[in-house]
Structure formats: structure tokens, C-alpha cells
Amino acid sequence: MQQLRCGTAAGTMLLAVLLLVSSAARAHNITKLLAKHPEFSTFNDYLTTTHLAPEINRRTTITVCAVDNSVMSDLLAKKLSIYSIKHTLSLHVLLDYYGAKKLHQITNGTALVATMFQTTGAAPGASGFVNITNFKGGKVGFALQDSDAIDAMFVKSVEEAPYNISVIHISKILPSEVAEAPTPSPSEMNLTGLMSAHGCKVFADAFQASDAAKVFQENAIGGLTIFCPVDDAFKAFLPKYKNLTAAGKTSLLEYHGLPVYMSMSMLKSNNGVMNTLATDGANKYDFVVQNDGEVVTIQTKVVTAKVTSTLHDEQPVAIYTINKVLKPRELFKASPSLSPSPAPAPEEEKPADAPKPHSRRHKGTTTPAADSPEDSPSDEDSADKTADDTGSAARLDGWRFVLAGISGLAALLLL
Ligand SMILES: *[C@@H]1O[C@H](CO)[C@@H](O)[C@H](O)[C@H]1NC(C)=O
Ligand SMILES: *[C@@H]1O[C@H](CO)[C@@H](O)[C@H](O)[C@H]1NC(C)=O
Ligand SMILES: *[C@@H]1O[C@H](CO)[C@@H](O)[C@H](O)[C@H]1NC(C)=O
Ligand SMILES: *[C@@H]1O[C@H](CO)[C@@H](O)[C@H](O)[C@H]1NC(C)=O
Ligand SMILES: *[C@@H]1O[C@H](CO)[C@@H](O)[C@H](O)[C@H]1NC(C)=O
């Protein structure tokens, strides 16, 4: 809560905090790091083309296993789709920090490390894990978990910024049939299966049982973004869901989809009103996407949900998890009981919902007058509370509110 006191203190202090935050925000840039080493230029180009670079920059405590240009040309000679290349390269991003020293100190000789591929939803079982072996004599080998042989050897350290990012040179591509497999066409994607397998089973079950599934599947071809509430949130909401008419249920589910593909970086840079799959006519079933630094929120007139993770992101389909069910004002009344106090105490549930200096700065398509009273914390009925963030997250929201007018970057401190 030190930050909170800061936030209420003099402007100079705020500036100091801000400077701190913005330097943290630029912890590393893989494109720039690799640009110093022309032998990895093809690998570097493909990190950009596949949009893996921003994913790498967003994370800390990672290791990028780079391969040189000749090894990359062998991979490219296979004429894989860009998605298969992305999967393959994401197997070369280890979700832990391994500098040269740590590689040579691996306890008991081997370590099993998750890769970015494991987080994509495209990696069945443990196909996204890499086994690092520290051999006697100082050699270090890399193998996919189910490989019989060592697939690649450690060559040298390229860049190290402990413990944020390590870039190492390895001799070969880690050859994964799973990663290289052609990705199913979007129309064949099993949306329900994908959501079920990643913490949104309750939502997926409701979805499967409704008419909405077909609408989503049809949109998956041209562009689709799904915000699926995590199981705790949708479970708590089930009594209300069951109370809706069949048409209401379909609209509610369709309200969780956008008829366009939005990558995480698009969500962050395209704030404003969005039409959903439930939208039928102007100002119906829409919501506001709003980011505050790295945090993206979806604001209906009834509830504000936070995007908590990326479950799938491959054009034309993106699926994100959110921490609350999106309740459209067309189906749920915004409770007028709470006053739109502009200065909420930090303990309040969601003070960030009060005045929003950043709102609608990009599109300005909503009527400001309609917002303030309804946007205030009105969704906190008992059912939703169970699905809410922890108290500490709520307090952090309070801190975010304090700095909201100064910089969205401040939110990074929360991560
Ligand atoms: C690691 O990242 C943090 C911010 O996330 C930054 O303050 C620090 O300087 C970075 N360390 C190195 C060695 O780059
Ligand atoms: C990273 O570095 C590259 C090359 O210097 C630059 O074009 C890009 O804008 C940088 N990205 C970020 C997020 O700063
Ligand atoms: C290393 O091996 C010893 C003996 O086999 C075992 O007790 C220990 O848990 C292992 N440590 C790690 C980190 O795997
Ligand atoms: C990792 O590789 C080493 C050496 O090839 C092997 O002995 C070990 O069983 C492997 N571990 C796993 C979990 O695959
Ligand atoms: C989709 O996945 C679910 C859960 O894994 C499974 O029950 C269902 O049969 C799958 N549907 C299709 C069309 O493959």
C-alpha cells in the first residue's frame, strides 16, 4: 500500500513512480537483442512475423533458444504454414531462465522445462516440454520430452539479462511433429473442446447446449474473438443463467464473442465500443474494451471483467479467459443502489470503475452521460463475489484508480 500513499502525495512523487514504471515496462526487446547478431536474423524475422516477439517481451524469466540462419533455412525448406512455424518457434522459448551458468549447474543432470508452446492450447499432453541434459564434460543437450535422442546442443550464450531473459544459441531446431502438424482449419476447430480443456468447462458446456455454438463456429472462419469466463465465475452465475429464457441464454453466450479477430495487442490498442455476436442493431449488446497498461478489461454497463489469460491466439480465432461473466444491460439491470462516488476507498471492490480518464479516448462512440452511474460497482451481488479477485487484487485496483489519470503504464506495477 506504499504506492497508494504515493498516489495521493505530491505530483513529483507521482512522476518518480511513473518513471520507474516506464523503465520496468521496457525490460527487454528480443528484436533489438537479436538485431546485434546477424547470424540469427532469420530467426529474429520469424519471431516478428509470427507475433512471438511481443509475447516474449511481455514475459520475464524466459530463455530464447535461437538457431542460426542456415538452420532456419532448413526449417523453412519444409514449407510449413506460418502457424506451424509459430508453434515450432514457440517450442524454443523456455518459460524459465537458463543462462550459461545455470545450464551447467542443472541439478542431477536433467531439467524438464515448459515452453511457450505448452501454453498455446495446441500442445497435447507434455509435448510442449523440453528436457535439458547437462552432460559430464560440460556439454548441454536439448530434447523434446518424448525424444529418444538429444535433438540439439547448447552452442553459446548470446545475451543474458538475469533473470529476465537469456538468449542462447542451440545447434538445431527441436523437431516436433506436433508443432509442425498442419493446424486444423478454423471451421474444424473444436471451440468447446479447447475451452473445456483450459478452465472454462462450465461455460463451454452451456455453449455446447445452446444455439450459440453454431453462430460461433460460423464466425470462426472469418474472424472470431471469444471471452470465456473461468469456471468459478460461470458456476456462480449458473442459477441466473438457468433463469434466462432460451433466447436470453443464446444472447448471453453470444455476448461473449466478437465477430472479428482481435489479438492481445489489438485489444490493448483498440479501446472503445465493440459490437458482439449478440449485437442486433445500434447500441445493442455492445461493450467497451479498455486497457490500462497491460491489463485489458471488458466493461458492460453492469459489470467489468478482466482478461486473465490467452487461451488460443491464431488468426482468425482468439480466445481469452475473463474473471467474470459479461452481463449485458439488455438482460441484467445495473443496480442503482451504489452511488457513483468519484473517490472510492481502496478497500472497495472495484474503484477502477469510477471515473475513467482513459475511456473512449479512441473512439468516442458512447454517450458519456450514460456511463457514470451505471458503471460504478453495481455488479457485486453475492453470486459474482465468489468469482471475484482476491482482496489484494481489489486493493491494487484502487491503486490503479489513483494513477489512472496519469498513466496507464502504472498498471504494470500490478503484474
Ligand atoms: C529486469 O527487469 C526489471 C523490470 O521488470 C528491470 O528493472 C531490470 O533492470 C531488468 N534486469 C536486467 C538485468 O535487465
Ligand atoms: C524493439 O526493437 C525493434 C528494433 O530496434 C523496434 O523496431 C521495436 O519497435 C521495439 N519494440 C518495442 C516494443 O519497443
Ligand atoms: C537429485 O537426486 C537425488 C537422489 O536421486 C534426489 O534425492 C533429489 O531429489 C534430486 N534432486 C532434484 C532436484 O531432482
Ligand atoms: C531427459 O533426458 C535424459 C538424458 O537423455 C534422460 O535420462 C531423462 O530420462 C529425460 N527425462 C525425461 C523426463 O524425459
Ligand atoms: C470437441 O471436444 C469435446 C471435449 O474434448 C468432445 O467431447 C467433442 O466430441 C469434440 N467435438 C468434436 C466435433 O470433435
Ligand SMILES: *[C@@H]1O[C@H](CO)[C@@H](O)[C@H](O)[C@H]1NC(C)=O
Ligand atoms: C429468477 O427469476 C425470478 C422471477 O423473475 C426471480 O424472482 C428470481 O430471483 C430469479 N433467480 C435468480 C437466481 O436470479
